[in-house]
Amino acid sequence: MVSPSATSEAAALAIAPPRRRSSAFLRSLRRNPLGIAGLSIIVLVALVAIFAPLISPYGPTEQVARRLLEPSPEYILGTDEFGRDILSRVIYGSRISLYVGLVSVSLALIVGGTLGMAAGYFGGTTDTLLMRLVDIIFAIPSLVLAIVIAGLLGPSLTNAMIAIGIVYAPIYARLVRGEVLAVRNQLYVESARATGVGHLGMIARHILPNITAPLIIQTTLMLSTAILAEAALSFLGLGTQPPEPSWGTMLGSGRRYMELTPWVAVAPGIAIVITVLGFNLLGDGLRDALDPRLRGSE
Amino acid sequence: MSRYLLQRLVLVIPTLIGTSLIVFVLLRLLPGDIVDILFGGDPQVNQQTLDQIRESMGLNKPFLLQYGEWVGGLLRGEAGVSMRTGLSVSESIVRSMPVTMQLAIMAILFACLAAIPMGVLSAVRRNGVTDLITRLVGLIGLSFPAFWLATMFLLISSTVFRWVPPLKWVAPWEDLGRNMQIMIVPALLLGLQPMAVIMRMTRASMLEVLGQDYIRTAYAKGLRDRAVLAGHALQNAFIPVLTVIGVQFGALMGGSVIIEQIFSLPGVAFFLLSGIYNRDYPVVQSTVLFLSLIFILVNLAVDLLYGYVDPRIRYG
Numbered sequence: 001m002v003s004p005s006a007t008s009e010a011a012a013l014a015i016a017p018p019r020r021r022s023s024a025f026l027r028s029l030r031r032n033p034l035g036i037a038g039l040s041i042i043v044l045v046a047l048v049a050i051f052a053p054l055i056s057p058y059g060p061t062e063q064v065a066r067r068l069l070e071p072s073p074e075y076i077l078g079t080d081e082f083g084r085d086i087l088s089r090v091i092y093g094s095r096i097s098l099y100v101g102l103v104s105v106s107l108a109l110i111v112g113g114t115l116g117m118a119a120g121y122f123g124g125t126t127d128t129l130l131m132r133l134v135d136i137i138f139a140i141p142s143l144v145l146a147i148v149i150a151g152l153l154g155p156s157l158t159n160a161m162i163a164i165g166i167v168y169a170p171i172y173a174r175l176v177r178g179e180v181l182a183v184r185n186q187l188y189v190e191s192a193r194a195t196g197v198g199h200l201g202m203i204a205r206h207i208l209p210n211i212t213a214p215l216i217i218q219t220t221l222m223l224s225t226a227i228l229a230e231a232a233l234s235f236l237g238l239g240t241q242p243p244e245p246s247w248g249t250m251l252g253s254g255r256r257y258m259e260l261t262p263w264v265a266v267a268p269g270i271a272i273v274i275t276v277l278g279f280n281l282l283g284d285g286l287r288d289a290l291d292p293r294l295r296g297s298e
Numbered sequence: 299m300s301r302y303l304l305q306r307l308v309l310v311i312p313t314l315i316g317t318s319l320i321v322f323v324l325l326r327l328l329p330g331d332i333v334d335i336l337f338g339g340d341p342q343v344n345q346q347t348l349d350q351i352r353e354s355m356g357l358n359k360p361f362l363l364q365y366g367e368w369v370g371g372l373l374r375g376e377a378g379v380s381m382r383t384g385l386s387v388s389e390s391i392v393r394s395m396p397v398t399m400q401l402a403i404m405a406i407l408f409a410c411l412a413a414i415p416m417g418v419l420s421a422v423r424r425n426g427v428t429d430l431i432t433r434l435v436g437l438i439g440l441s442f443p444a445f446w447l448a449t450m451f452l453l454i455s456s457t458v459f460r461w462v463p464p465l466k467w468v469a470p471w472e473d474l475g476r477n478m479q480i481m482i483v484p485a486l487l488l489g490l491q492p493m494a495v496i497m498r499m500t501r502a503s504m505l506e507v508l509g510q511d512y513i514r515t516a517y518a519k520g521l522r523d524r525a526v527l528a529g530h531a532l533q534n535a536f537i538p539v540l541t542v543i544g545v546q547f548g549a550l551m552g553g554s555v556i557i558e559q560i561f562s563l564p565g566v567a568f569f570l571l572s573g574i575y576n577r578d579y580p581v582v583q584s585t586v587l588f589l590s591l592i593f594i595l596v597n598l599a600v601d602l603l604y605g606y607v608d609p610r611i612r613y614g
Contacts, residue, residue, distance in 0.1 A: 034437075132312075132316070133316070135313060135316075136313055136316035136317055136320060137320065139313050139314075139316075139317050139590050139593060139594050139597075140317055140320070140321070140586060140589075140590045140593070141548040141549065141551040141552045141589055141590065141593050142548065142549065142552060143549065143551075143552020143553060143555070143556075144551060144552045144555065144570075144586060144589055145586070146552070147552070147555060147570070147571070147574065148321075148324070148325075148570075148574060148582060148586060149324065149328070151571070151574035151575065152324070152325065152328035152329075152330075152574060152577070153328055153329070154329070154330075224440070224441070228443055231443055231445075232443065232445060232556055235445050235556065236555075236556060236559065236571070251445070251446060251449065255449055255560075258449065258452075258453050259453065259456055259457055262453055262457070265446075265449055265450075265453065266450070269443070269446035269449070269450065272443055272446065273441050273442055273443070273446070276440070276441040276443075277437060277438070277440075277441035280437050280440050280441055281437065284437070
């Protein structure tokens with residue numbers, strides 16, 4: 001008879017290796033000051049986004065004062081062309097940027113990752129056809145394609161996210177395919193197949209866990225690309241629509257008043273730079289921490 | 299080499315056909331056409347009139363026929379006429395493309411000239427001050443949106459220096475000096491992000507190569523730093539850098555759409571964007587296809603350069 005404590009010990013043993021792996025990863029990340037800086041920035045931006053209603057002095061779309069007021073103690077970053085508080089809009093803008101990043105990158109990951117998995121795992125004609133399709137999409141400059149899709153779907157936040165997700169899906173398809181090809185013929189995959197593991201079980205339990213590191217790195221860097229892409233689309237008027245406080249939209253509309261009131265265009269730009277820099281720093285840090293090739297050479 | 303060249307050239311054709319199909323289908327799958335845009339909100343226009351207009355514009359023809367007419371026209375060098383303005387799309391592309399191309403080429407040149415020496419230096423002096431500075435420059439280049447920097451540049455130049463870029467674009471073959479006055483800043487700003495990407499790739503690739511045995515051998519046989527770097531390391535590290543340069547060229551064409559808008563340059567941006575707003579199929583599909591063609595040709599050139607840099611690829 002197995003005592004409850006023995007079971008929990010067995011359970012503890014079973015989960016021990018991943019825990020050790022993750023702590024090694026954390027140690028490695030801790031040695032990387034730039035990565036930590038990136039993580040701190042993102043945590044900060046995320047906190048700002050979550051607690052936006054608490055920290056922002058006014059509502060993001062609320063007309064609170066005269067238009068285009070200079071920065072003052074009352075309106076720290078001044079007011080915009082409709083008399084809205086710019087600080088509050090920048091704070092709420094973090095929500096849109098993070099939301100766009102998460103949704104569009106998840107879309108790219110799911111669509112592209114599934115295609116890449118199918119191509120790499122099944123090989124043969126599936127592989128050839130899917131990768132030809134990916135090659136063709138790659139032949140269209142991605143931002144041009146995103147502009148076309150977002151413009152034709154009709155300018156809105158959702159459509160911008162769809163456009164960004166579609167355009168970046170092929171990157172995941174290529175990445176996942178390459179990684180799957182690398183692990184597909186490993187001994188542990190073969191032995192799992194010999195014990196009768198089906199396709200789905202194989203992918204979920206044996207292949208996916210072994211290709212997560214490059215996916216995590218790519219996803220972090222992709223978040224910064226997606227946030228920049230949304231800002232660019234909104235700047236062109238093809239993304240988030242007024243009065244929603246997207247940083248790109250604020251920049252695009254503030255540009256017209258900029259010579260009189262420079263603060264209208266400065267603040268949202270700095271917000272974009274800080275957030276994107278955070279993801280880039282974290283991506284670099286994760287690469288150093290997770291990529292064994294680089295870790296070995298340190 | 300000629301067989302390699304031929305194989306690569308032949309591959310361009312199916313890619314182009316695929317691209318044209320995707321763009322064509324995408325335009326027609328997405329909701330709305332030019333008739334909706336022009337007359338959609340007008341209560342005086344009834345369905346019958348709308349259908350007549352579609353009929354006269356050829357929008358009611360079967361898709362396959364429309365595709366055939368478009369591609370047939372392209373093969374004769376005719377990209378159709380704009381449904382909105384009635385102007386020849388080919389002529390508009392020929393008029394606006396030099397601006398976009400000049401911008402992209404200048405930007406990629408700036409990027410490479412700055413990025414490759416910086417990346418090499420950063421790898422050679424790994425973990426030193428130079429390395430730290432170049433890595434920071436790389437991260438900044440990646441994180442600053444070009445459209446914001448462009449906005450800030452215009453702001454500072456106009457308020458502080460009372461300087462605004464000349465309004466009328468001049469072709470480089472008409473007045474090179476004036477052309478440079480207009481183009482140099484947009485190209486520099488556009489080149490910043492590719493510069494960061496190319497620099498980071500050069501650094502990573504150089505680091506990998508510098509750890510190889512043959513580099514140690516080269517040092518062991520008494521070669522100087524410069525000879526090892528130029529003769530052995532750089533050449534071997536160059537393939538991934540070339541790939542990135544090719545990919546970045548595509549990113550530049552998207553980025554230039556935005557930079558052109560900010561600096562009011564008469565490139566493809568305005569033409570393409572107004573085409574998109576109006577659902578002007580001939581304009582959008584031909585412009586996107588043309589941009590893709592250039593991107594494909596740039597990557598073809600990159601492929602051919604692989605063979606030049608690495609003889610193994612030529613014979614493989």
